[in-house]
Amino acid sequence: MPIIDRIRTFLASPQGRRLTEQGRRMAADPRNQQRARGLLARLRRR
Numbered sequence: 193m194p195i196i197d198r199i200r201t202f203l204a205s206p207q208g209r210r211l212t213e214q215g216r217r218m219a220a221d222p223r224n225q226q227r228a229r230g231l232l233a234r235l236r237r238r
Contacts, residue, residue, distance in 0.1 A: 202208045218224050
């Protein structure tokens with residue numbers, strides 16, 4: 193089974209949906225957005 197199919201299967205499962213929703217909540221947090229921007233800025237400087 194190709195890796196993409198395995199990922200799709202996992203994301204369709206209850207656990208995958210739960211993790212996806214948790215990730216969306218974390219991404220909506222302004223503090224996490226600021227952390228992500230800082231990380232990307234540091235990576236771009238290299």
